[in-house]
Amino acid sequence: MRAIDPPQKLGSRAMPIDPDLKGILDERLSVRNAAPYQPLLLSEMKESVGLFLRDTFPHQEAVDVLRLGGGASKEQFVVIARDREGRIEKYVVRADPLETVTVTNRRRESEVLRLAHGIMPVPEVICLDCDGRFFKQPTIVMRFVDGVTKPANSPRGVTGIGVAFGSRLRDQLKTQFLDHLVALHAIDVNTAPLKNFSVPSANTHEATSWQLGYWNEIWRQDATEEVPIISYVGEWLVRNRPVTEKPVMLHTDYRTGNFLFDEQSGAITAILDWEMAHVGDFHEEVAQILQPTTAVRDAGVWRANDMFERQELLDAYEAASGRSIDAVTLRYYELFWAYKVYICTVGTASSVARAQHSHQDLVLATLAGMSPLLLERMCNLLEAA
Amino acid sequence: MFLTIDDRLACVSRALEAVIIPALPPEQMLAIEQAHLSVMHIRALLGQATELSAAVDAELQDATSLRDQLCEVAELQGEKPPHSSSSSSVPEPYEKILAEVDNRIRQISANGDEQQWLAMRAPIIRHARARAQAEAYWFAEFGMPSLDNV
Numbered sequence: 001m002r003a004i005d006p007p008q009k010l011g012s013r014a015m016p017i018d019p020d021l022k023g024i025l026d027e028r029l030s031v032r033n034a035a036p037y038q039p040l041l042l043s044e045m046k047e048s049v050g051l052f053l054r055d056t057f058p059h060q061e062a063v064d065v066l067r068l069g070g071g072a073s074k075e076q077f078v079v080i081a082r083d084r085e086g087r088i089e090k091y092v093v094r095a096d097p098l099e100t101v102t103v104t105n106r107r108r109e110s111e112v113l114r115l116a117h118g119i120m121p122v123p124e125v126i127c128l129d130c131d132g133r134f135f136k137q138p139t140i141v142m143r144f145v146d147g148v149t150k151p152a153n154s155p156r157g158v159t160g161i162g163v164a165f166g167s168r169l170r171d172q173l174k175t176q177f178l179d180h181l182v183a184l185h186a187i188d189v190n191t192a193p194l195k196n197f198s199v200p201s202a203n204t205h206e207a208t209s210w211q212l213g214y215w216n217e218i219w220r221q222d223a224t225e226e227v228p229i230i231s232y233v234g235e236w237l238v239r240n241r242p243v244t245e246k247p248v249m250l251h252t253d254y255r256t257g258n259f260l261f262d263e264q265s266g267a268i269t270a271i272l273d274w275e276m277a278h279v280g281d282f283h284e285e286v287a288q289i290l291q292p293t294t295a296v297r298d299a300g301v302w303r304a305n306d307m308f309e310r311q312e313l314l315d316a317y318e319a320a321s322g323r324s325i326d327a328v329t330l331r332y333y334e335l336f337w338a339y340k341v342y343i344c345t346v347g348t349a350s351s352v353a354r355a356q357h358s359h360q361d362l363v364l365a366t367l368a369g370m371s372p373l374l375l376e377r378m379c380n381l382l383e384a385a
Numbered sequence: 386m387f388l389t390i391d392d393r394l395a396c397v398s399r400a401l402e403a404v405i406i407p408a409l410p411p412e413q414m415l416a417i418e419q420a421h422l423s424v425m426h427i428r429a430l431l432g433q434a435t436e437l438s439a440a441v442d443a444e445l446q447d448a449t450s451l452r453d454q455l456c457e458v459a460e461l462q463g464e465k466p467p468h469s470s471s472s473s474s475v476p477e478p479y480e481k482i483l484a485e486v487d488n489r490i491r492q493i494s495a496n497g498d499e500q501q502w503l504a505m506r507a508p509i510i511r512h513a514r515a516r517a518q519a520e521a522y523w524f525a526e527f528g529m530p531s532l533d534n535v
Contacts, residue, residue, distance in 0.1 A: 011495055069414030161530060225480045226487035228451055229513035232506070235494035292535045302534050359415075362422045369527030375517035377535040379510045 012234035013220075015213035016206075018278065019198045024105055025217050032221075036356035037098040040075050042067060044136060045093065049079050052134040052141060056127060059083050068092070070149070072349070072363045073100035073275065075137075078144060090144030091126060095137045099357035101349045101364055103218055104275045106130055106138045108196045112249065112277040113142070115192055120180040121145075121270050147260025147269035160257025160294045165306045167298075172266025174307040177259070180271060181285065182320045185248040189279050192249070199279045200247045207244035207280040208336075212237055215340045222347035229378055233339045236382070242329040244281040252276045254285060256294045256305045286317055286325060287333035291341075292377060293370065331385060338377040345370045390434045398427040429526035440519065441479075447515050448482045454508035455489045458501050 017025065046065045053060050060081040068076040074094040081089045096106065110128040117124060123142035130138045150163040165173060189199050200206035216234060223230075251258075253276050260270045289304050290313065296306035303309055308316065314325050345367040353364035388396070406420045490509070493501045521532060 011491055013491075066412055067415050069418040155528075161528070226483040228448075228483065228486050228490065228509050231487040231490040232509045235490060239494070293530055295530070295534050297534065360419075362419055362426065365426065366422060366527055369524035369529045372517040372521040372524060373530055373532060373535055375513045375520070376532050379513050379517070380535060382506060382510060 012212065012216050012238050015209050015216055015238065017213035017217055018210040020108070020196055021104070021210075021214050021278075024103055025214070025221070028099060028103060029221065031098055031357070032355070034098060034355075034357065037358060039097070039359035040095060040136065045077050045095075048135045048139075049077075049093065052127060052129075053079075053081060055134065057081065057083075057089070060089060063088070072360050072367065073097075073102050073358075075359050079141075092123065092142045092144050093135070093139060094142070095135055095139040097137070097358040097360075099352045099355065101344060101352060101358075101367065102275050103214075103348065105196075106140050106275075108277065109275045110140055111194060111196045112274050113140075115187065115194070115249070116184060116271075116274070119187065120183050121268055122274070123270050123272070145260055145270040146262070148263055149257050149260060149272075151263060160255050160305075162296070163256045163294065163306065164296045164298065165256075169261075169263070169266055170303075170307055173261060173268065176268045177305070177307060178313075178316055178320055180268065181251070181254060181289075182317070184251060185282050185285070185321060185323075187249050189247060189249050194279075197249075197277075197279055200244065202246050203243055205241045205243055207247045208237075208241040211278070211280060211284070211336070211340075212241070215343050219343045219347050222343070222351040224351070227342075227346075229375060230339065230342060233335060233378055233382070236385075237332070237336055237339060240332060240385075242281070242283070242326070242332055247279045248282050250278055250280050250282070250285045252278065252280075252285060252288055254288060255291075281329070281333065282321075282323060283325065283329045284333045284336065286313070287330055287337050289313060290334060291337050292373065293341075331381065335378060335381040335385070338374050338381065342371065342374040342378070345374070391431050394427050394431055398424050398431075401427075425526055425528065429524065433523065440523070443519060444516075445476065445479050445482070447512055448479060448486065449477075451508055451512040452482050452486050452489070455486060455493075455505055458493065458504045458508070459489065 042065060045067075046062065049062050049065055053062060060083045062079055063082050064080045066078050066080075068078055070076070075097055077093040077095075079091040079093060081091065083089065094106075106128060107130060110125050113122050113125045116122045123145050125140060125142055127134070127141040128139075129135045129141070149160075151165060151169065154163050189197070198210075200210055212234075219230065219234075251271070251274060253273050254271070258271065258273045259268050260272065261268045289308070290310060291304075294305050295302050297303075298306065301309060304313055307313075314330075317323070318325055349364040349367040352358050353361040358364060401420055401424050406417065406424075409417050409420065411417075490505065493505055517532070
């Protein structure tokens with residue numbers, strides 16, 4: 001079902017923004033001219049961890065605090081603590097640098113993790129500190145989960161790209177990967193306890209419009225020059241917005257590199273990086289899984305996240321979820337994916353790296369290397385539309 | 386006689402790979418990652434310093450060409466676009482040309498003329514593909530997925 005607005009009256013700059021994200025977008029402008037960010041010192045983190053443990057787990061003390069690698073957005077540390085009986089507990093601390101490649105906040109991340117907990121494997125949130133009670137920056141503390149994001153023999157590279165599982169792990173992972181996704185989409189967002197998420201109205205353009213408004217505003221804030229195809233695709237996406245029948249909770253970064261698994265058993269132990277979660281159209285999520293950056297070719301066959309061939313994923317999702325995938329809407333969101341990831345990796349990443357506002361400026365500078373692929377992707381999808 | 390920019394970059398890269406990275410404790414994951422990324426960026430920069438000027442000229446030419454083509458699209462409906470300054474001998478700032486292109490795209494989208502809307506797609510796609518090819522060379526060392534499966 002499509003409700004048609006007169007498209008010429010609603011250019012891309014006129015799109016409304018998700019009400020819960022508008023404030024975040026306004027806030028980030030206030031730090032735009034701040035001095036370069038100094039990454040957290042290990043000594044500072046140890047002090048904060050000490051305060052946190054004394055308050056939350058007074059029978060534990062920190063044995064070690066180590067800085068984790070990976071990720072383009074949060075400063076991450078693992079805390080090894082020991083209680084009076086000598087039992088070891090481990091936690092992961094995720095702290096915001098001054099700016100990150102994703103424009104969101106820890107309250108939303110914490111809330112969706114608590115929502116998903118018990119429904120699918122996710123890290124348990126122990127503490128959300130946005131008020132500086134223990135930590136210098138907005139921080140989430142989660143219980144550590146064992147697992148890896150890629151097989152041991154994988155090449156070094158930016159998160160998720162080029163990771164091949166091979167046939168054994170593929171067969172072990174793919175059903176779980178899909179089942180967890182379907183479980184997430186099955187959550188009733190109208191009755192779930194969501195204080196930090198607005199729910200777009202069903203059977204309207206709202207879900208799509210809010211996302212367009214959000215990404216267009218990010219581009220407006222971060223771009224140092226216009227990019228013609230971005231201007232054009234932005235207008236195209238407004239003109240062709242689908243109606244969302246029933247908005248669902250979306251992860252929207254559901255891919256290789258964002259889940260942990262046990263390499264021996266193939267069990268998915270945790271789904272990570274929920275910061276871009278929002279309520280929207282399930283087609284957006286399916287399109288995200290099909291995107292090319294984490295696709296792998298094995299014996300001449302391309303598989304999304306080295307798990308599913310295209311039609312295989314669509315058939316499996318429909319069978320597992322009971323939903324019907326609309327081909328036109330799916331193609332819309334595939335173009336939308338390329339558009340928003342371009343804005344993120346070329347616009348925001350470059351802007352934050354230039355300002356030296358993160359601890360990972362070099363990773364952010366690397367993300368711009370996705371530009372050729374994204375430009376080509378947008379061209380191909382436009383021609384096929 | 387003096388080392389070139391490429392020579393100096395190669396020295397930095399070698400120092401990182403041969404001396405600094407091996408000395409980093411294995412638990413210092415972020416430092417090791419950053420060091421490897423540094424090597425990658427340095428390798429990507431090798432040879433590019435001398436090619437930058439030609440690349441910038443090509444970008445400017447592509448953008449100017451696109452602006453002119455979109456002016457032609459606007460003329461399809463008898464609209465007389467502002468005099469194009471592409472024939473001027475004074476080079477225009479790249480950002481200004483792109484801003485004009487952006488305005489033209491939004492104008493055409495807003496005016497409701499489907500013929501113009503459809504007509505501007507091909508030159509925009511051509512421009513984007515030319516940029517993609519040029520950038521693919523620029524980012525060749527970054528380890529990003531190829532353009533094969535897009």
